[in-house]
Amino acid sequence: MARELLKGNEAMAEAAIRAGVEAYFGYPITPQTELLEYMARRMPELGRVFVQAESEIAAINMVYGAACTGARVMTSSSGPGISLMMEGLSYIAGTEVPCVIIDVMRGGPGLGNIAPSQGDYNQIVRGGGHGDYRVITLAPATVQEAIDLTVLAFDLAEKYRTIAVVLTDGSIGQMMEPAELPPMREIPRTRPEWAVTGAQGRPRRVLTSIYLDPYEEEKTNRRLLERWRQIQANEVRYREYYLDDAEIIVVGFGIAGRVALSAVRAARAEGIRAGLLRPITLSPFPYGVIEALCRQAQAFLVVEMNAGQMLDDVMLAVARRAPVVFYGRMGGVVPFPDEILEEIRRIARQPPSLEGDPREAWFQRLSLVR
Amino acid sequence: MVTAIAPETTYQKVYERPRILIEVHTHYCPGCTHGVAHRLIAEVLEEMGLRERTIGVASVGCSVFAYNYFDVDFVEAPHGRAPAMATGIKRMLPDRIVFTYQGDGDLASIGMGEIIHTAARGENITVIFINNANYGMTGGQMAPTTIPGQRTTTTPNGRDVRRSGFPIRMAEMLATLEGPSYVARRSLHDPKNIRLAKKAIRMAFEAQARGLGFSFVELLSTCPTNWGLSPIEAMQWVEEMMLPIFPLGEFKVAPELKGLRV
Ligand SMILES: Cc1ncc(C[n+]2csc(CCOP(=O)(O)OP(=O)(O)O)c2C)c(N)n1
Numbered sequence: 001m002a003r004e005l006l007k008g009n010e011a012m013a014e015a016a017i018r019a020g021v022e023a024y025f026g027y028p029i030t031p032q033t034e035l036l037e038y039m040a041r042r043m044p045e046l047g048r049v050f051v052q053a054e055s056e057i058a059a060i061n062m063v064y065g066a067a068c069t070g071a072r073v074m075t076s077s078s079g080p081g082i083s084l085m086m087e088g089l090s091y092i093a094g095t096e097v098p099c100v101i102i103d104v105m106r107g108g109p110g111l112g113n114i115a116p117s118q119g120d121y122n123q124i125v126r127g128g129g130h131g132d133y134r135v136i137t138l139a140p141a142t143v144q145e146a147i148d149l150t151v152l153a154f155d156l157a158e159k160y161r162t163i164a165v166v167l168t169d170g171s172i173g174q175m176m177e178p179a180e181l182p183p184m185r186e187i188p189r190t191r192p193e194w195a196v197t198g199a200q201g202r203p204r205r206v207l208t209s210i211y212l213d214p215y216e217e218e219k220t221n222r223r224l225l226e227r228w229r230q231i232q233a234n235e236v237r238y239r240e241y242y243l244d245d246a247e248i249i250v251v252g253f254g255i256a257g258r259v260a261l262s263a264v265r266a267a268r269a270e271g272i273r274a275g276l277l278r279p280i281t282l283s284p285f286p287y288g289v290i291e292a293l294c295r296q297a298q299a300f301l302v303v304e305m306n307a308g309q310m311l312d313d314v315m316l317a318v319a320r321r322a323p324v325v326f327y328g329r330m331g332g333v334v335p336f337p338d339e340i341l342e343e344i345r346r347i348a349r350q351p352p353s354l355e356g357d358p359r360e361a362w363f364q365r366l367s368l369v370r
Numbered sequence: 371m372v373t374a375i376a377p378e379t380t381y382q383k384v385y386e387r388p389r390i391l392i393e394v395h396t397h398y399c400p401g402c403t404h405g406v407a408h409r410l411i412a413e414v415l416e417e418m419g420l421r422e423r424t425i426g427v428a429s430v431g432c433s434v435f436a437y438n439y440f441d442v443d444f445v446e447a448p449h450g451r452a453p454a455m456a457t458g459i460k461r462m463l464p465d466r467i468v469f470t471y472q473g474d475g476d477l478a479s480i481g482m483g484e485i486i487h488t489a490a491r492g493e494n495i496t497v498i499f500i501n502n503a504n505y506g507m508t509g510g511q512m513a514p515t516t517i518p519g520q521r522t523t524t525t526p527n528g529r530d531v532r533r534s535g536f537p538i539r540m541a542e543m544l545a546t547l548e549g550p551s552y553v554a555r556r557s558l559h560d561p562k563n564i565r566l567a568k569k570a571i572r573m574a575f576e577a578q579a580r581g582l583g584f585s586f587v588e589l590l591s592t593c594p595t596n597w598g599l600s601p602i603e604a605m606q607w608v609e610e611m612m613l614p615i616f617p618l619g620e621f622k623v624a625p626e627l628k629g630l631r632v
């Protein structure tokens with residue numbers, strides 16, 4: 001298929017359609033509304049299900065019900081709406097049915113603003129809803145990746161009977177870039193052996209997330225954990241740039257990672273041995289890759305559009321084997337490559353020590369930034 | 371004195387357990403009419419031959435384990451969200467029969483948004499609504515249907531309408547919408563009313579089977595345990611205290627259903 005100029009939100013919607021999504025349930029919220037609107041037009045055209053729900057609470061529970069029938073289903077939203085979906089996500093996780101969520105992050109907390117942000121990393125990666133569960137979290141940095149990861153999200157969700165989230169932000173959602181859509185897939189006619197479809201010629205099936213007996217609940221927790229261990233072993237994904245001989249290793253995801261790449265290239269032009277690791281799966285997180293990079297790293301520079309959420313995961317992986325420096329912008333502010341380049345230069349001039357808290361040091365420097 | 375039965379006497383079974391009702395003891399308290407409501411639903415599904423086509427949606431409340439008692443496919447919804455889940459299921463499987471079974475805390479309090487909008491969309495599902503004037507499962511707190519003056523654990527001096535507001539009449543409210551095809555309130559406090567309740571449940575499933583849109587049956591139900599009454603007193607309490615506030619009747623009947631003999 002040819003490359004076309006596509007808007008992020010619409011590209012993800014069409015990618016989901018081509019991946020065979022059978023139902024979409026959603027509610028308007030900027031900066032993801034184009035996705036909902038695109039689905040409102042396209043899904044009925046294809047004879048598939050579209051419902052504008054009365055709230056994100058209803059939307060996620062429609063997803064839950066539809067997922068119980070074994071169909072490919074999804075919703076999309078942004079921070080305030082995702083918060084409302086957390087109840088449903090926990091139930092979906094507890095019932096072990098697959099679904100895909102696209103979260104187009106915006107500035108927060110509260111109503112915040114509609115500018116691009118990465119402030120909801122913890123909300124998604126660390127769970128968000130109650131109980132013990134994890135979700136696969138995929139972070140695109142381009143419209144093309146947003147397309148590819150949307151398709152992958154459906155495949156992974158079904159393979160592991162889990163929730164898969166495409167965690168992106170307002171800039172990817174709103175930007176237009178040349179990208180290529182995948183071919184249209186057939187919708188499978190058969191339903192999985194756990195799906196609730198009416199007990200025709202078979203014993204009845206029940207899908208629930210309640211296990212009153214703690215030993216039964218623990219069994220469920222173990223099953224979820226076992227699945228998560230498989231996901232960790234098989235599904236870690238990331239992109240490397242100039243890492244072979246890199247001494248200053250920048251780590252950034254999504255749009256922050258993309259901006260950081262410009263800074264890394266500029267640093268290379270100045271003779272600084274900088275490289276970039278861009279995690280694609282924020283969960284499962286590429287701990288092992290970072291651990292291995294400790295052998296060559298003079299320092300890690302974590303760049304995020306939040307107050308240091310992925311930072312915690314990087315620090316966990318580095319485990320004080322190398323200094324970690326943090327640079328973040330918050331509130332919907334996207335950093336310029338120059339800001340990151342300045343951080344790289346500073347690290348090259350004056351290698352940081354292992355001592356001290358990177359978040360605290362960043363906070364002190366931030367007071368100088370206007 | 372024992373009377374010998376003549377060997378030529380034959381017996382005809384006139385009353386039996388519907389096969390859809392699984393043969394186990396329920397966890398409901400003695401005198402609780404949740405069990406009666408279950409039986410009526412099972413009878414109707416069986417009479418209509420719907421076992422292999424039905425998907426139930428249980429809710430959060432004493433009936434959270436309703437799926438243990440019906441031999442049909444079932445899911446269990448988050449508190450108040452059963453109508454949204456049912457919407458998701460029905461949209462994927464429009465030729466199946468989908469019903470929710472919800473208490474008054476579940477449906478009329480936390481799930482008010484979901485029930486109103488599901489009704490307004492005319493979603494072609496059936497909702498069985500158990501109004502027992504309190505939150506049974508959590509130990510008898512005030513529900514939106516608690517009647518003025520009624521003592522509950524959170525209205526220890528009786529529901530004071532100035533502080534805690536007035537009861538909500540769900541059936542009447544939903545009947546104002548265009549979406550529903552059938553809306554009725556019935557009671558489970560005596561055999562005559564139980565028969566009428568079964569008719570209403572049948573009408574509701576008939577409406578769905580005919581594709582007429584959302585159908586709703588509110589059932590006045592007992593909670594002797596939390597009301598602090600014996601089973602018999604609880605039946606009387608429904609009659610004396612609930613009926614004046616929650617009048618029985620059919621509030622909306624689609625023209626296609628009029629004259630239907632069930
Ligand atoms: C989100 C949420 N809040 C609170 C509860 C606790 N809870 C369980 S059952 C229930 C009340 C159910 O009452 P009702 O719907 O009237 O059903 P009944 O038990 O009376 O049949 C509540 C509040 C819960 N499970 N989930």
Ligand code: SF4
Nearest residue numbers: 398399402432506593
């Ligand atoms: S607590 Fe009330 S509603 Fe629940 S089973 Fe007992 S009597 Fe029925």
Ligand SMILES: [Mg+2]
Nearest residue numbers: 473474504506
């Ligand atoms: Mg109740």
